[in-house]
Amino acid sequence: MASKAAPAPASPKVRNIGIIAHIDAGKTTTTERMLYYSGLTKRIGDVDEGDTIMDYLPAERARGITITSAAITFDWNGHRINLIDTPGHADFTFEVTRSIRVLDGAVTVLDGVAGVEAQTEKVWRQTSELGIPKIVFVNKMDRDGAGFGRTVREVATKLGIRTCIVNMPLFRPAVDRGLTVNKFVGVIDVLDLRALEWRDGDGQELAVRELTAEERVEATKARTALVETLTELDDGLVEKFLELEDYDAIPSADVRAALRRCTLDNRAVPVLCGASFRNIGVQPLMDAVIEYLPGVDERPAAVVRAGADAPPVPVDEADIGCALAFKVIHEPRDKSMLVFVRVYAGTLGRGAKFFNTASKAEERVLKLVRMYADRQVEVDEIEAGNIGVISGVKGVRTGDTLLFKRAGSTNYVTKKNARTLGSLHLNPIAVPPPVFFAAVEPASLAEQKPVNDALEILLREDPSLHVSTDPDSGQLLLSGMGELHLEIATDRLVNDLRAKAQVGRIQISYRESFAVAQGASGPHTHRVPGAEAEPETAVTAELAAVAEDVEYEPETAAALRRAIALADNNYVTIAGRLSHAHLPADQLENSVVAGVSSALARGRLRSLPLHSIHVTVAAVDLPPEAKSTNALSIASRMAVEACIDAMAASARVFMEPCMDVAVTVDEDDVGTVMNDLSSARAGRIYAFEDDAAGPAAAAVDAASVYTPPDDTMYLAKGGSAAAPKRVIRAKVPLREMVGYLKFLRSMTKGRGNFVMNFDRYERVARDRAHAILDE
Template sequence: MFTRTLRALRPLSAVQPLKMASRHYSAKNTTKKIRNIGIIAHIDAGKTTTTERILYLSGTIKHLGNVDEGDTTMDFLPAERERGITIASAATSFNWNNHTVNLIDTPGHADFTFEVIRSIRVLDGAVCILDGVAGVEAQTEKVWKQASEMGIPKIAFVNKMDRAGAGFGRTVKEIVSKLRTRVALLTVPVFSKSSDQVFEGVVDILNGCVITWTTGGDGKQTVVVPVSEASAEVQEEYQKARTALVETLTELDEELVEKFLESEDYMQITTEDIKRALRTATINNDIVPVLCGASFRNIGVQPLMDAVVDFLPSPAERPPTDALIAKSYTGGKKSKVIPERAITLDDSMKNLCCALCFKVVQDPQKGTLVYVRVYKGELKQNSVLYNTTSGTKDRVSRLLKVHADTTSEVTSITEGNIGVILGSQGLATGDTIVCHSIKKDGVMKLPPDNRLIQLKPIAVPPPVFFVRIDPASIGDTRPMNEALELLLREDPSLNVSFDDETNQTTLSGMGELHLEIAQNRLIEDFKANIVIGPIIISYKETLNEPTKSITKTVEPEPGAVSTVRLRLEPITEMDEACENENVIDHEQNTVSFPYELFDADLESVGEGNQRISFERDTKELTPEIMEECFRVGSIPPLVSCGPVCRLPLRSVRVVIEAWHIAQHINNTASLKTATRLAIMEALSTANATLMEPIMNVYVSVNEADIGLVVKDLSGSRNGQIVSIMDPSQLNEGDIHSEEYVAMATNTYVPADYTMYLSKHQDQTRTQQSVVHARVPLREMVGYLKTLRSMTQGRGSFTMEVDQYEAVTPDKIQPIVDSIFA
């Protein structure tokens, strides 16, 4: 047995302190030496604590911060330090084993899900932190699903193994059954032989050693013992784990099968062969490496850092970046539409630099910081950018490398890297930017198609909670609007609307905490002098029955006549017919535009029994152009002209029956106006009602608290109880889920020595149930406080929108009164 630093024993973990003053962004690294990773997890699983240890062990920071003391590096916002939670994703870079790792620490609270979405969008890999006591939790499943939908390879780290009630084996089986994946155990826990079974370290399955950490140390001093010198019990566990690891990999790797057949002994397979097969399987999303530790006690973090470098992909190992060449039009009178088409960014696009803006931050000292991921080429200082999303040009004045809330200036951001553009006022989240990789002023010399490239946008979830915001005085109106504009640039999941009739401004967001943080930022950071109303719900309106046909004619100048005839009707269900219609917005409104209108001249009886000809006079106006015209013309009235409360319309079909444009008109502006006016008139006499969001609510509680929770949900909150079940039954009946439950049963895991040390932990773990209910969102405002009171702080819940449903007649008037209050 001997003691030394872990990095001295294992050169793959050699520490190279990050030189923050470097003028070149990873100039010495090829793309293969880059890892873009994110830390994802349920709230309080230990994301920020783990990140803090990673930065300390890599030499990036010299002092270990503490979440409870509010001095961690990555949680630098005042609200984060005050509440002890991550609110905004934070980025940093560090060096480990001669690799550059760009790391993003994401929030765990469900209200900040957009921060997770936009971070995952630019990642190549993710580390999912799990609480070894709680196991796979609701938000764990959600962020895992988000990463899986984007094809992100993952590593799992079972944290808090020092806690009473921690169960590594149980958590691993939950990873398999709930997150639906194969696993590869790279480390398993080691406990002291005392009666307390204290967590001391890990067995490194790949490198064949037992690593223990000095109690109370900073994580750098370790004791490393070859497995051959460990106890017989540890040797037996090691052989089981390594055999299971190789056995699992042989199901995925033919070359490893051949290696096994040479000796027919799993233990004879070399570490190099295992690492090669495991790396390939991880990158292909066929398996998830699993490690364990206790970040707060500085145990097990270095093996996790090694795994990030060894098994997560570089940008070069990810699938080619998908993009679109946006729809365009040829010039002249005989203009025609060139439809959008899918492409991939490849080496044939010479001299192209293409990047995605994934985050905008307003820094009080530095100004606007635009975070970008470069997918192709090299972004250089002073280059002229072309924003393909907005069609505008801008010049890069300065480029930065970011470490949490500190920065250092660089001359370029190379392909595959993440950095910051300083001072650009025209860029927003989701924008695609292109420039010339070599000539700083050469963007307009790129092929025309290059200036139409658009990367996959960042999806923004629709908001469900609202608050009214008013200036404290008339003089505060302009500063309030400017502050809101800055806030929305930072967080596109917030939305602001203004009602011209009532002169009221409404701010909407993902949840109560989300809006609370937004309000604090407006007041504290942007110094807005505002008055904030109570939380209100995202109600919508819909039609009870179809409207009559409305004909509208617009003549902006003599002879320039545009006419449209349309009707509105409710969509009772988004069926196959809707899939062929032009979807207007995320409210499931559509435009039904029969293409047969182009096949024949039509006549119709208009107002006053006059016959109106609806012939297609202008051949340049293609069906695609006309369909887009009617879609754009429909948006304003459907957003703000609901006949009940002027709320947005939902599940409404705009049926275009006929149209006419004068012969000499080559654009659709006047027809858009006619469409808007016709819809407004149709809505003015429409038979409409209110719709409200119905939430799928999942409440995790002890069996002793089920009665109170069910009574509250089904009684005072007007909910419908769908089921009460064990957490393992959430996906019951799903064939794939049953497959992974069976796989979990057969997955090797070590014994959980500490799982039942605490009677309290045993009870809270084994007797927990999930109450699934469907509840109107209006009844869930303030629910967390009530739940904590009913369960002595032990209950938790998640919810998501199931669907919008019509409000019952007896509830309509009280809701209308509250809206206009």
Template sequence: MNKRQLRNIGIIAHVDAGKTTVSERILYVTGAIHRTGEVHLGNTTMDYDPQERARGITINSAATTVVWCAHQINLIDTPGHIDFNIEVNRSLRVLDGAVVVFDGVAGVEPQTETNWRLADQYGVPRIALINKLDRTGADFARVVAMMAERLGAKPLVMQLPLGQEAEFEGVIDLVSMQALRWPRNGHGQPELTRGGIPEPMLLAAQAAHDALVDSAVEQDDTVLAAYLDGQDVSEAQLRACIRLGTLKQAFVPVFAGSALKNKGVEPLLDAVVDYLPAPEDRAQALGDGDGFAALVFKVVHDEHGALSYLRVYRGQAQAGSMVLNSSTGHKERLSRVVQMHANQREELAHAMAGDIVAVAGLKGSKTGHTLCDPEQPLVLEEIHAPEPVITMAVEPMSREDQASFSKGLHTLVDEDPSLRLSQDNESGQTLLSGVGELQLEVTLEKLRSRFGVTVHTGQPQVALRETVTREASVRYVHKKQSGGPGQFAEVALRIEPLPRGDGLRFANEVTGGAIPREFIPSVEDGVRRAARAGVLAGYPVVDVLVVLEDGSFHDRDSSTLAFELAGSAAFAQAQRDAESVMLEPVMAVQVTTPLDYVGDCIGDLNRRRALVRQQDQVGNAAVIHAMVPLQNLFGYIGSLRALTSGRASYSMQFDHYAEAPRALAAAA
């Protein structure tokens, strides 16, 4: 296959914006399936996990392959819930382009903003679909304005909706200047038809077309010069300019539709082919060589063993070949190569550059590891998982389940890098940490359904941190003499607070050889080891600058160990002198509620130590934006449903750490 005819794309959005419905319609329109599944009926192709079907949300990213206009499209449908954002993160790391789906009523929602920033971070070109335009309160122009205001994007309007809300019947294509409609054919299925633009819409369509042309031609100097000379821009030239601007991320083409009503899917697929990049458009700098190189971006386990998802960046690998895991230094055999269609597999003889495939047989390869030709080793940029903010003690209900409990938890943590396992040093309890209550709840349900283990759980605990509030200096001497060679190290440290989110930084200002250079890293190691458990309650210390100012050494008795111990003790002493405080995670919360319940919702948030930042009205609903300590959000969904007769919903995501009240710090 001509590699120019390959697209690797993801569908990303806030929860309930209609991502999975868009994916199902794409499968149907391309002929991959012959009957569309519905999220509310629990029979979708892409949400195949029993928990996904039961809960009506996407939990795992699912990959499939379709063909449109002679182009192979590798498609990944990602979750919209913040608790499963690692799936979006690792998908965007390996994709070339993305379709961002917006709810035509709600517009830009919190998780959309998070996903947008991730796409910015990985430099992924995007097109946008404003979905659900058939719903009451849908407003295409308002969502376009929100994209510019909240995302800092430059929307390029490609279509105008024909009709509003229940009267939505199709779109006006501003490139071809045609009206696209989807009346039902003789079999009751929608069928795309093209025709003239209705007279009442002609002026608005022409103005929007001119604005589209004005923005697009700026991407090609030759076309721009001809346009300024009064020459017409052909449709082919316009599409080429739009493609250039999309790849450079100068703008984001915006489309309209209602996936549930099968309206807008075909032009969206045309746009994927016309405007989103082929793999070589975003080729990574991999150095010299043409040998195989791929990134493992996901690992799943089933009754047949581990299945590792790969994005191939260079060369090709045959089924049965040996490759090097350059992240670990060990060799692995690719026993089988398969193309995934949700949970179905299609055997392949080999994987080529640009492919997204799954391989069986890898033993020690984890998410973020690089596989490559043993003769041409290289390491690709890893995938970084978010830090957990919530911890729960877990233990099996019966001792007989201990082995399955341990195996199951390690398997699930292997699959989801945003989960962490640890042990409480005092109680010996197993601690499971993650980014949200729902994620932990889903993980324990997987433990029960897949491994047959039911667990006892402790009360969830938030992941607190410690920091300092003022500068402090300390000079510490580590000295030990016991018959043989002694230990000696003297260090002078200064610590001072840093802005929130800056972590722990170490700086060396020693002059004149007061401490030999080979001992400086040991001091830093000691500092970082001590910072893993602060002096207040044993939580990690963050947002602190540690400066090594001075010290001394002994020719015979100084060693790396002595300076590491000195650095550790000096930091602990300095932290006590610098008025340490506890920090707690604060979440950005968005509550959507009928107007009748706004007062009750705000009152409840205030009782949870919330800072209400903003209140908007969208249609007949209110949207409340607030900052709320995670400690006060446990069980919030039940309380919110009770307050609003089940009519309100909320979403939240980690925003920042803030100083905790003294009572919380004292209880920690």
């Protein structure tokens, strides 16, 4: 039974935040401390011990990593914080994507030793595209080689944003095994010029003291640099400076207000530090979440659209209750689905009806809960700006828009009036294409339906998974974003969902296409004879291959902009205007698109889906007396299939997924790794840079960034600062990157690391195509 929760506070007192970072930066460890200090939990969970609140799945606890984003709610200083802990592994990027879609702010956790890593850059870009304000927490300042100043400089140069140091590390000399080391014991509050020290223990005992003369020198420099940066960015603080004519005389309250304004506008980012595992620095981070990240009423209003090309309309002007389903999970106890929603307008109450604009179905809210990781607490309503969970609904999927009646409004969508309001939808959540697949074979014919049901649950939980049927063998194929992603999915399928199935080895998902120079067919017409009083229907289509990148010739680019985009970089253009006396134009268009998509789902080389194809439907003959569009869909499919069959065998080519790879290595290993990527793995190296530089390096001049000296860097047992790293960026076929980590570790004596993301499908040269066929 779910317990009852306290009512939600007013929206200015609510923070919807996420914890984002590269894998193993300490996101879950930091979150566990937040829960403990807020009083929500009575003990601190440990990732290594497998007893954390947030990583509750067996696979997460066994591997010590976050696999699925977990939501939890807690209170701090009179505010309610809805927090989502996201994965850091590149294979689970979609988990991050759908989580940040509903956030108002984010905490970026950085490893003080590793600095800004590749996955951090990617997630930072994703949040920046959505305009989400962020704060930075430099974690692991107790580790050998941790450098706060170096990491702050990387934030400015790699992520391209002005940094504002809110607190800086505090060290104290200590003796460790006969050696004198600088032990990390707390932080220096730059704004109020005071020291915060934590004693050994659970971090509850915090001592506040005045700075020593030596500590005050650097702290004053940091405060002056902070104020100088803000006066460049904020007019309000400039007026205060002109009034006082002294940086040091500006009150801390005015500096905080200016920093908040700059943070909300994404002109600057507050930077804090700590060591979550040692229970140091987490409370000031929680204060900063309240101080600098936005309340739900401080973010731009969400917008709805009546169609893909329709102008956006703020939800308040639409005068209807609106929520976005951003995550769906299976509840094993009662075998129901839990739908995580962010309410953008109105108040969603228990028992209320809602209309799903994706499925065009009407459902009723049976139960509303607030999630505490895997624990449910029942609530009566979810107010605008809050995140909650609907329990017991059937047809909702990730990205669906739910419309419901708003208090005081007469607008409400039902199946009967769906034409007027039922097409309104929030901006969708983009789903990346899968690149790996594995065959799923039921243990027996009787297990076919249970296996299909279990796969359906997996797909509802994670839309970045795909299930298809091999047309030749009839096998079920489960596709995903990476090796670990598929490994976790198959583990869930067999162990959690109890599906009795055998899972084959993980393989790569290829595509078919045609050589661009030879990839064009003349027009082909297919006629569907009339049946049961239906007249004959005819469709004429022609086909052309297009390049896999986006830099087309002006005429081709203009044609594709007018075309309808399909999956796998395919397009269809319907020449002329579709019209009919009895059938609506959108229904005619959908039938043509469905027929074309069906034809492109199977090539002639190895029955793989076709990629990078532009189909032009040159003519459609649907007589006025036609009563349905079924024949139109069939004729479209058969006409395109005729075009595919007419293509010369010499024009048919394979396409393989190509990855954007960033390999971080020591300078001594650069030559070996570059040679391996370009020679042995058919990679194309396109950038080579210092680890302190990056794609956004030009945005902020490193010389203008204040950073405290790292001569107090914590170095135990006679260690030294980490050697400078180099980043090699390359485009490499995915086939060559399978199992790459163990080879990289071997080449670099365990010091190398890499991250890769799907870039695009590329045509395969003939010699490589033979190797793929041999597999």
